[in-house]
Amino acid sequence: MLELKNVQTYYGNIQALKGINMEVREGEIVTLIGANGAGKTTTLMTISGVVPPKSGEVLFEGTPIQKLSSEKIVKKGLIQAPEGRRIFPNMSVMENLEMGAFLRNDKIIIKQDFDYVFDLFPRLAERRAQLGGTLSGGEQQMLAISRALMARPRLLLLDEPSLGLAPIIITQIFEIIRKINKESNTTVFLVEQNANQALKLAHRGYVMENGAITLTDTAANLLANEAVKSAYLGI
Amino acid sequence: MDWAYFVELLCSGLVRGSIYALIALGYTMVYGIIQLINFAHGEIYMIGAFVALIVSGALTIYGFSGVSILVLAALIAAVYAAAYGITLERIAYRPLRGAPRLSPLISAIGASLFLQNYVLLAQTPDFLPFPALIPDFEFMEPIAHIVGSPELVILVVTTLTMIGLTVLIKHTKIGKAMRATQQDMIMARLTGVNVDRVISVTFVIGSVLAAIGGVLVGSYIGQINFYIGFMVGVKAFTAAVLGGIGNIPGAVIGALVLGLTEAFAAGYVSSAYEDVFAFGLLVLILIVRPAGILGKAVKQKV
Numbered sequence: 353m354l355e356l357k358n359v360q361t362y363y364g365n366i367q368a369l370k371g372i373n374m375e376v377r378e379g380e381i382v383t384l385i386g387a388n389g390a391g392k393t394t395t396l397m398t399i400s401g402v403v404p405p406k407s408g409e410v411l412f413e414g415t416p417i418q419k420l421s422s423e424k425i426v427k428k429g430l431i432q433a434p435e436g437r438r439i440f441p442n443m444s445v446m447e448n449l450e451m452g453a454f455l456r457n458d459k460i461i462i463k464q465d466f467d468y469v470f471d472l473f474p475r476l477a478e479r480r481a482q483l484g485g486t487l488s489g490g491e492q493q494m495l496a497i498s499r500a501l502m503a504r505p506r507l508l509l510l511d512e513p514s515l516g517l518a519p520i521i522i523t524q525i526f527e528i529i530r531k532i533n534k535e536s537n538t539t540v541f542l543v544e545q546n547a548n549q550a551l552k553l554a555h556r557g558y559v560m561e562n563g564a565i566t567l568t569d570t571a572a573n574l575l576a577n578e579a580v581k582s583a584y585l586g587i
Numbered sequence: 588m589d590w591a592y593f594v595e596l597l598c599s600g601l602v603r604g605s606i607y608a609l610i611a612l613g614y615t616m617v618y619g620i621i622q623l624i625n626f627a628h629g630e631i632y633m634i635g636a637f638v639a640l641i642v643s644g645a646l647t648i649y650g651f652s653g654v655s656i657l658v659l660a661a662l663i664a665a666v667y668a669a670a671y672g673i674t675l676e677r678i679a680y681r682p683l684r685g686a687p688r689l690s691p692l693i694s695a696i697g698a699s700l701f702l703q704n705y706v707l708l709a710q711t712p713d714f715l716p717f718p719a720l721i722p723d724f725e726f727m728e729p730i731a732h733i734v735g736s737p738e739l740v741i742l743v744v745t746t747l748t749m750i751g752l753t754v755l756i757k758h759t760k761i762g763k764a765m766r767a768t769q770q771d772m773i774m775a776r777l778t779g780v781n782v783d784r785v786i787s788v789t790f791v792i793g794s795v796l797a798a799i800g801g802v803l804v805g806s807y808i809g810q811i812n813f814y815i816g817f818m819v820g821v822k823a824f825t826a827a828v829l830g831g832i833g834n835i836p837g838a839v840i841g842a843l844v845l846g847l848t849e850a851f852a853a854g855y856v857s858s859a860y861e862d863v864f865a866f867g868l869l870v871l872i873l874i875v876r877p878a879g880i881l882g883k884a885v886k887q888k889v
Contacts, residue, residue: 402773426779438774440767451767454760455779503778 353378353539354399354430354507359408359418361391361398368394370563371408376507381533381540383550383571385584386560392543393435395560396509399541400432401425412507427455429506433513435543437496441485445476448484448495452502462502469498472528490521497525501532507539508532514546522546526553547584551575559584591733596854597847598734602807604846605745609800610823611830611838612752613793619769619833620789622688626695627675628797629820630702631668633813635798636805637706639664640717647718657720657806664798671702672794673787681783699820706813714812717805737807748799749839752792756835761788769833825869831879840880844868 354376361369368391376382386392397403399410401422410418417425440448449469453462470477473494479487484495493513500508510529514522526549533540544550551557551571559567559580567580574580610632617625639660646656679698683691721737756762767775768785776782804819805811822845830841845865852864876882 400777402776421781422776423779423781426777432777434774434777438771438777440770440774442770443766447763451763451775451778454764499778
């Protein structure tokens with residue numbers, strides 16, 4: 353479904369991605385783990401067209417998208433819930449969700465999707481008129497995921513949904529990611545520092561170091577891998 | 588106390604304030620989205636006035652009269668101003684997006700000087716008489732010594748324009764895209780907003796408002812030249828900062844406060860000192876509330 357071929361991305365003169373190859377197949381949950389500054393967020397921003405690659409190819413269902421603008425990529429169904437949640441602070445919960453459906457015109461189905469996300473996260477329904485900037489961290493993350501769902505993603509890109517959240521809320525959010533993947537058959541590409549939880553959720557994983565992929569395997573094998581254990585799982 | 592005089596000053600202050608508001612909105616909207624102070628915005632206002640002058644001259648020759656000239660001249664001036672606004676953004680600002688903040692600022696000053704001198708050469712350095720496009724209404728006659736028809740038209744037009752703008756920003760799709768872009772440009776892109784188009788639309792709206800201001804003021808004051816955009820631009824910018832730059836209701840409040848201050852200073856002290864009061868007020872408010880009257884209210888939890 354999504355394929356990266358030898359992708360190289362730069363910030364000015366600094367090379368952030370040093371020739372990335374990876375693949376996400378339809379229906380999968382794939383996770384990308386790695387330390388701070390490894391290039392995980394850059395990978396997602398490159399896929400979403402915010403930081404276009406200098407060379408290499410990003411293929412979505414076989415067609416190259418690395419030269420497309422962000423809004424064209426969004427239109428194809430590649431939707432990102434970015435790092436730090438990036439809720440529009442001065443918009444209400446409702447307006448944030450409407451922004452998620454920005455490119456859609458099917459008003460009736462959008463209404464159903466509101467019900468769907470409020471069903472996933474009843475907390476958001478209670479706070480629909482509240483400004484996004486006044487929500488708690490966990491609520492903001494729920495809103496960020498819901499906003500992405502409002503775009504009807506074919507491939508959902510999640511960047512560190514567990515960042516800064518209490519363990520109980522992390523478990524809840526990961527459970528919902530599993531649910532989204534299973535019930536609406538949404539493919540998920542999950543970037544995480546919380547390697548343990550991410551690998552338990554995902555089917556396959558990639559390990560990133562210094563802008564390069566150093567390891568890839570099924571999630572179960574990665575969880576058992578000695579190098580991964582000592583570097584990322586703290587065992 | 589002479590109440591009639593007070594009311595007269597109040598009206599004159601509101602008229603000034605609403606004109607400043609029309610122009611201040613252009614500054615504050617552009618600043619809100621791309622953090623740029625568009626110093627050439629006053630020139631768009633001036634160009635709007637010039638286009639209206641030329642159009643109204645032509646229409647008079649073709650036998651149009653009264654209000655129809657005003658409306659047509661304002662429409663055509665708005666279209667021209669919008670075209671200038673878009674072109675300005677494309678040529679002077681877009682290539683510098685992502686550059687250090689000083690670069691587009693210098694580019695803005697350059698664009699301002701360029702447009703002034705372009706009109707100076709293409710038209711004339713002299714003041715040109717501007718026809719009184721706003722007719723005197725009969726029903727206004729009893730109170731004409733306090734509020735004239737032109738003042739009334741200016742107040743009504745600016746009020747309607749601002750209501751329209753509020754509706755546009757609060758409830759339309761493009762308005763939501765503008766607010767999203769203002770709050771987080773990258774996230775706006777990730778929801779599918781074409782940010783370049785939003786920026787262009789912002790320049791169009793700002794320019795149209797400035798052109799409306801240009802037509803109204805030209806017709807009210809009765810003369811224009813290539814330099815009128817400068818002082819009005821500085822005052823409107825002051826109003827935007829007073830209200831809290833980037834904040835739309837703030838720009839309107841700042842403009843009204845500024846206009847009233849000027850009018851009362853001119854009326855009760857001396858018109859020679861109106862600018863002293865205007866900028867003195869700016870200094871005072873910036874000392875007490877550095878973010879402006881309606882500076883950032885919502886705090887974001889992390």
